[in-house]
Amino acid sequence: MTFPTARPRRLRRTAALRRLVAQVDVAASDLVLPLFVKEGVAEPAPIVSMPGVVQHTRDSVRKAAAEAAAAGVGGVILFGIPAVKDGRGSAADDPKGIVQLALTDVVAEVGDALVVMADLCLDEYTDHGHCGLLTADGDVDNDATLERYASIALAQAAAGAQVVGPSGMMDGQVAAIRTALDGGGYTDVAIMAYSAKYASSFYGPFRDAAECAPQFGDRSSYQQDAARSAKEAVAEARLDIAEGADIVMVKPAIGYLDVVRAVADAVDVPVAAYNVSGEYAMVEAAAANGWLDRDRAIREMVTSIKRAGAGIVLTYWATELAQRFTR
Ligand code: PBG
Numbered sequence: 470m471t472f473p474t475a476r477p478r479r480l481r482r483t484a485a486l487r488r489l490v491a492q493v494d495v496a497a498s499d500l501v502l503p504l505f506v507k508e509g510v511a512e513p514a515p516i517v518s519m520p521g522v523v524q525h526t527r528d529s530v531r532k533a534a535a536e537a538a539a540a541g542v543g544g545v546i547l548f549g550i551p552a553v554k555d556g557r558g559s560a561a562d563d564p565k566g567i568v569q570l571a572l573t574d575v576v577a578e579v580g581d582a583l584v585v586m587a588d589l590c591l592d593e594y595t596d597h598g599h600c601g602l603l604t605a606d607g608d609v610d611n612d613a614t615l616e617r618y619a620s621i622a623l624a625q626a627a628a629g630a631q632v633v634g635p636s637g638m639m640d641g642q643v644a645a646i647r648t649a650l651d652g653g654g655y656t657d658v659a660i661m662a663y664s665a666k667y668a669s670s671f672y673g674p675f676r677d678a679a680e681c682a683p684q685f686g687d688r689s690s691y692q693q694d695a696a697r698s699a700k701e702a703v704a705e706a707r708l709d710i711a712e713g714a715d716i717v718m719v720k721p722a723i724g725y726l727d728v729v730r731a732v733a734d735a736v737d738v739p740v741a742a743y744n745v746s747g748e749y750a751m752v753e754a755a756a757a758n759g760w761l762d763r764d765r766a767i768r769e770m771v772t773s774i775k776r777a778g779a780g781i782v783l784t785y786w787a788t789e790l791a792q793r794f795t796r
Pocket residue numbers: 588589590591592593636637671672673674675676688744745746747
């Protein structure tokens with residue numbers, strides 16, 4: 470007996486068929502919008518390398534969070550840019566620091582409608598731009614940095630953060646933060662750990678946005694090496710979960726979809742992926758030149774990240790996607 474030719478195209482024939490058999494769905498509630506808030510600016514300041522993204526004022530960040538909430542976006546994550554930076558990143562855990570003030574504002578405005586998160590790191594706050602305290606030799610001092618992270622976690626929780634996102638890749642950071650939060654009575658504040666974070670060129674535009682490019686050296690002694698296998702990422706995620714991480718994250722997303730898949734298959738907690746600034750800038754720049762179809766590229770990128778296994782996607786397009794393309 471001869472079989473008819475296989476016809477995979479049968480289910481691709483019409484838009485209705487394609488929609489019926491689609492398996493990956495980008496829901497607005499799975500998206501998290503990163504927001505930059507800068508101290509001492511009177512107007513939102515455009516970020517040249519991230520067209521469409523701004524450094525917000527306290528007022529405009531509240532409005533952007535409200536807009537995201539109205540669109541059904543799942544969460545926002547705040548990054549602060551202080552007016553004054555120093556060696557220990559003093560503004561990071563100052564109760565009057567810009568991110569703490571903005572957190573309180575945003576929680577008051579939309580804290581019931583979406584999840585309010587804070588990036589927990591030092592690089593936006595240090596004058597040297599590294600994610601931790603430095604030794605006399607200029608190395609990043611892991612354990613001394615953990616004490617700063619613990620203090621920042623308490624300041625962010627006191628300001629109303631519902632989730633803190635440690636992004637500095639110090640060993641033991643999740644345990645230090647969980648211990649501090651529990652000790653401060655913030656047992657309900659969750660930790661979304663940047664567990665597998667690679668030393669990536671694709672953070673370039675972010676460093677313009679957060680004004681945090683390292684003043685010397687790079688982050689290769691604490692962030693992961695792209696040439697390592699995804700197994701290292703799985704190990705990092707497992708360590709973070711053992712230390713108390715509630716959500717684990719892979720970052721960047723697009724060059725690391727194998728890592729997203731490996732982590733998603735290995736762990737039982739929710740997995741997030743960060744569609745980073747360089748990924749955003751590539752699409753925006755190419756689209757501005759007419760070199761690709763912006764709308765399709767954005768949707769394809771975020772769909773691919775979800776297909777790889779991320780349940781949560783941090784993306785600068787979150788509000789736009791929610792308004793225009795999701796259910
Ligand atoms: C560190 C941090 C970075 C990003 C998020 N948190 C920068 C870095 O590690 O250099 C990058 C995000 C992006 O590129 O969109 N606090």
